[in-house]
Amino acid sequence: MKLKRFLLRYYPPGIILEYEKGGALKTKSIDLLDLSPETDTELLISEIRKSEPLITASRVDQVKILILRLQEKLGQQDNRRFYLFKALQAHILPLTNVAFNKSGSSFITGSYDRTCKIWDTASGEELHTLEGHRNVVYAIAFNNPYGDKIATGSFDKTCRLWSVETGKCFHTFRGHTAEIVCLAFNPQSTLLATGSMDTMAKLWDIQTGEEVSTLTGHSAEIISLSFNTVGDQLVTGSFDHTVSLWDVPSGRRVHTLIGHRGEISSVQFNWDCTLIITGSMDKSCRVSFHILSHIITLPHPCTLHPAIHSITPFHSRNTHTLMSISTSPSSPLQICFNAQGSRVLTASADKTARLWDAQSGVCLQILEGHTDEIFSSAFNYEGDTIITGSKDNTCRIWR
Template identity: 25%
Template sequence: MLFEVNRKLFNRSERVKGVDFHPTEPWLLTGLYNGSVNIYNHETGAIVKTFEVSEVPVRCCKFIARKNWFVAGSDDFQLRVFNYNTHEKVTSFEAHPDYIRCLAVHPTAPIVLTGSDDMTIKAWDWDKGWKNIQIYEGHTHFIMNLCFNPKDSNTFASACLDRTVKMWNIGASTANFTMDAHEKDKPYLVTTGDDKTVKVWDYLSKSCVQTMEGHTNNVSFAVFHPNLPLILSGSEDGTVKIWNSNAYRVENTLSYALERAWCIALRRDANDVAFGFDEGVVVIKLGRDEPTFSMDPSGKLIFTRNQEVYSGNLQTIDGPSADAADGSRLRLSSKEIGHTEIFATSLIHSPNGRFVTVVGDGEYITYTALAWRNKSFGNGMSFAWAPDSNTYAVLETKVKLKVYKNFKERTGNAMKGAGSWAIDGLHGGTLLGARGSGFVVFWDWESGEIVRRIDVDAKNVYWSGTGSLVAITADDSFYILRFDRDAYNNALAEGAEITDEGVEEAFEVVADISEGPVLRHPICGSPTDYRDYSVKTAKWIGDCFIYTTSTNRLSYFVGNESYSISPFDTPLFLLGYIPAHNRVYLADKDMNVHSYSLSLGVVEYQTAVLRGDMDGAAAILPTLPKEQLNKVARFLEGKDLKELALQVTTDPDHKFDLALQLDDLDTALEIARTVPETEAELKWKSLGDRALAVWRFDLARECFEKGSDLSALMLLLLATGDRDGLVALSAKAVEKGQNNLAFATLLQLGDAGACVDLLINTGRAPEAALFARTYAPSQAPKAVDAWHAELEAKKRPKIAAAVAHPNKNAELFEEGWANALALERGEAPSSPPMSEGDGVLVDATT
């Protein structure tokens, strides 16, 4: 089997006895022999958190992610639970009277299993206060490992030093070897022992299927990989071995010089594996996370799980309507159609959809798509179809390229110069593409002549369905090129010498998406914060290049700009586009299907606009679905085509905003008049401000009145000298409780008496008295009487006594003011209290 083994994390530490991956965070939990528990970020290698759990070895630990906990068992017989966010110890109790060797967390129920040197297994329910709900007895030695059945979580297996493996039901205290398994699944267990071997067992017949030898010391662990046909084992000889679970042969041996290997953890949503050693921890990635699949243009999907092959049809998928929520998971009906003899690293449909080629392990096999019958096979590390589906190319070695016609090797017209370059992969399409270190070369399928060599370090090559555009993707950029066959043919006709560089005029660069424009929003076209051009998977839809990125974002490139459709939480891989559904389909690692809406008509319209072909765009516009018109209008607005956007949009709010931007106030007025009164106030205010800016005073006045923008209306009426309007405005302000505005309006009208009345009526008698003394002396007695009554009502007689009629002795005003203030502060007055006849106008609270 050909797969990469990439080391992601290497960290020296105390002896690691237990490891576990977090299901959602990039975290690795490690239990150490010194009693500590560390949490690493396996992407960066940094220690995220450290817990001092015990003073004795921690032999096992597991995440309980749904509670933000981890649970650890140690040699002091204690089971401890910590909240890894708050560092709080949730609980600690003696679970066994001896060492706790292993534990397992139920995938859905609130149950933790613990295995101990006391030869028992116990089940603990955390919803019942960590009550022991079951004890499992039957082993006669130390319990070394526990594992829930991935096919039936009500059952689990235990491994013991008594050289037995037992099957249990959660609800029964005695071992039960009878289990219902899917007929296609092998009922196999893998075990290890101190005899230096790894054994595979059929647990239904209780017979040993295979004994694998290769380790030179006690074997500490062995597990089946959930996604790859592999068995991984680790030993006290310091090595980790990777076995083919079908052929039971060693595929790879890993040694990190960290002494004895003790434990292993598998990450559920990726092919990451962690190993714990005497002197540290290592995380590796096996192969790639991308699922192996291929979809033909009609929506027929072929994918593999290990070496089983499944098919499905996206044309018949549940929920393809436009009303389906973007990103929602859809139900794909799939069926097993066969298997393949090799472990597939890629599947490739022929352009007509009749054949599917499986590539892997240095071989290729071509099958008929419907019956899954073997059509041809051979050695090959890469494969590419020609557009006619009768011609294909096979890369047998990095310097040996063969071309086949009708499944027979073509003897003439070999690809010129193919043996002089070290080729990493082939790419089919209009031209045969080959990429290597620092270059991409294109050949003509028929003549074998070099069309063009391009110096770029490429990851993939994608040809459009029209055959004129090609995308070349690199690590953090991509390039869109246009193939000009006429220019190439003209160069040949003129007798130009075709060198290893090919014909320069054959390709024109349409876009270099590396340092160009930022990624834009698909609706408004405005720049976003994202500049991610690292293409992960991609497809052409006409002249639209749609792709997913390494930062989990679905985007498309059209014209000369990229637009973002949507981000997603987990990595998704592009399956294809179904025009009848107007939806893009993607799959996650487990081939669960998701979809996002994308109208091909909208993309074609955007393409025409970006090219400046307004006549072509006008011809496409009537064919667009009505529900897409607002999206198109936002796009046009982003391109500063606001007049056209105003004609296209059907959204009243958007139309109103565009009308204001274009100073088309009559259109804006018409919209404002049709909006419900409860929603119209903001529109009237906006329209009034714009009308005022363009000197349409009558319209501005109407808008301010209907929008109840009395402040703006007052300024307008003052500017135009409309006294009657100001009188009406003051009454309306009083009615609405805008007393300050009413007072300002009355003051501008010169109606001091009305101002005094307003102050009195609104409970501001002191201010009314002060105002009246200056601007309306005749109103002063009324204001002072109101003030006096107000103070009496508040039961403040001393201050009320300081307020008397102002006409009796106006000269004593300042003295009375000081006395009133002193009384308010609880101090003695500076002069004797005034008599009833003394008069002064004071607001001691002002």
């Protein structure tokens, strides 16, 4: 094995090693989830060297510089207030979803008008309109961190893969027998997973456009799905009140998580994949430790971000409220974390989005201006830009 270069990951903190083995270029990560500005760098480097043979004596100074940069980033105070930067009349019919690329330089919108549009964040210019679906474009995603492809899932039962640069459609994935309502790229951008109202999830090869496998076992609609960071496991949440964990290479179901008393609305891995976080229409969120037992119950259905990585495990018979937020007179339609895990953004039917401190639960700011309910919101990777999508057919960019 020969180390080629280092890549830095700020959120959550880590160092990616790019190395050559057997003529092939591979990567592995050194996760530094417990890193803080006070961490002893010399001691940390010593521990890293014990477990990672690629970090030789000649590389120690480089690693130290990278760790110091991570510590500096972690030490920065986040006192930002957001102001309206731009409001866009994005579609002629209501929006269904919004999503940023990693940097936040561009974003996409899906709509009932059967299109997905790509926008330049700074100028508000429409870059491409992705046309071809025959019904509502409901689920959309960039293949972050690369950001050169977009997937769209539609009520027409198909999913399409597009080029960000040209707007050209690479593939149309056919096989579902009902509406596609969720999708996700694996981190390597080699596979796309789709979830449907037909109770099935499917895996597709991005290069060939061929179906890789069909994941069957749920007895009701699959509403949410997520890959782990390695890409060898997929988790699905269903209206059958259960969550399933799948082995991606074999397409086999490994575990079924039960305990929710309502439909699953959101499901996600944390960054080191020791926890699965689920949100349900039973007005609770649950955290499953080692994919086996429920350890924490939260009092709101929500969409959670993988940046949550430091939750103290509890015995499965106990529950603990991590944070309770009284969001607004109306229920939140979506909740997301910034990449740093320090802020929570709630989008609500009361026409506002609210920014919260993730530790204290204190409301820091109310984003107002939409004239109808806000159903989708997102941070960019740096956490310095927010996008909100509303039933008023507009999306607003906040900086």
